[in-house]
Amino acid sequence: MFYFEKGKIRFIRGGRYPACNSVFIDDEIRAVIDPASDERTLLAIHQERPIQVIINSHCHEDHFLFNSRFPDAALWVPSREANGFRSMEAFLEQFYESGNIDEKARTAWKSFFTEVVQYQPREPDRLLDDGDILVFGESRAQVLHTPGHSPGHLSFHFPEERVLYLADLDLVKFGPFYGDRESSIDDTISSLQRIAAIDVDVYLVAHGREGVLDGDPAHIQRYMNVIYAREEKLLTLLASGPKTLDEITAEGIIYEGRTLAGGAWDLTVSERIMMEKHLQRLERQGTVRQEDGLYHRV
Numbered sequence: 694m695f696y697f698e699k700g701k702i703r704f705i706r707g708g709r710y711p712a713c714n715s716v717f718i719d720d721e722i723r724a725v726i727d728p729a730s731d732e733r734t735l736l737a738i739h740q741e742r743p744i745q746v747i748i749n750s751h752c753h754e755d756h757f758l759f760n761s762r763f764p765d766a767a768l769w770v771p772s773r774e775a776n777g778f779r780s781m782e783a784f785l786e787q788f789y790e791s792g793n794i795d796e797k798a799r800t801a802w803k804s805f806f807t808e809v810v811q812y813q814p815r816e817p818d819r820l821l822d823d824g825d826i827l828v829f830g831e832s833r834a835q836v837l838h839t840p841g842h843s844p845g846h847l848s849f850h851f852p853e854e855r856v857l858y859l860a861d862l863d864l865v866k867f868g869p870f871y872g873d874r875e876s877s878i879d880d881t882i883s884s885l886q887r888i889a890a891i892d893v894d895v896y897l898v899a900h901g902r903e904g905v906l907d908g909d910p911a912h913i914q915r916y917m918n919v920i921y922a923r924e925e926k927l928l929t930l931l932a933s934g935p936k937t938l939d940e941i942t943a944e945g946i947i948y949e950g951r952t953l954a955g956g957a958w959d960l961t962v963s964e965r966i967m968m969e970k971h972l973q974r975l976e977r978q979g980t981v982r983q984e985d986g987l988y989h990r991v
């Protein structure tokens with residue numbers, strides 16, 4: 694039933710988007726972090742003895758997919774992203790700036806969140822911040838604020854078990870995702886540097902085929918290097934002459950022409966936002982400058 698166990702920690706693997714892996718703490722207080730893995734397993738656990746707490750590492754649909762199945766469990770969420778759990782409008786704000794809305798995309802997403810994800814607004818019962826200690830019984834987790842992927846993104850450190858749950862700092866080959874309005878490349882890098890310094894035996898992550906890795910910081914370094922490789926490709930492209938953001942997006946440096954089946958996700962939108970964030974970062978560093986909508990390598 695469990696792909697990984699250590700102490701009171703159990704790991705439940707999920708599938709592809711909109712699923713993710715879950716961490717189940719089978720202690721005095723039964724808790725699940727990111728209940729978006731396998732619905733049948735989660736409900737079987739709940740039937741055996743109720744899950745009292747559900748925790749979300751951040752406010753993304755592929756992490757709260759089955760939140761609505763546990764209306765009686767307490768909901769603990771990152772303080773910085775609490776509003777996204779309170780209302781669909783606030784949730785959508787992460788992706789679409791009000792006043793600058795692609796209505797068609799917004800409508801498609803809204804029906805996906807309502808029908809597939811079964812988004813149900815609710816008031817969180819506890820707001821989590823960096824340094825908070827969560828006591829489940831024998832096992833305890835320290836909350837780490839690891840922003841970048843999203844502004845309130847949390848990781849969870851179980852010091853006794855020497856396990857670190859990294860959620861969407863997911864160490865997959867593809868590399869980090871920072872394609873939301875409020876994502877930050879610089880914060881992603883700082884968060885990765887921070888977690889790399891924590892000495893543990895095991896990394897658990899929300900996505901990827903395995904989801905369980907040995908606690909070797911080389912995994913984190915490799916993942917971080919994807920950011921620099923993307924940046925190198927972008928600089929090489931600009932060395933061939935100034936480009937508009939549309940032209941840069943069309944290169945597909947990040948997604949390499951991939952598409953995603955199902956859902957309402959248009960990867961070119963993510964490609965564009967992520968490239969824009971790279972360009973802004975390079976402008977801050979002084980290696981790129983923008984003039985009349987054209988990006989020049991300095």
Ligand SMILES: [Zn+2]
Pocket residue numbers: 751753842843861
């Ligand atoms: Zn996410």
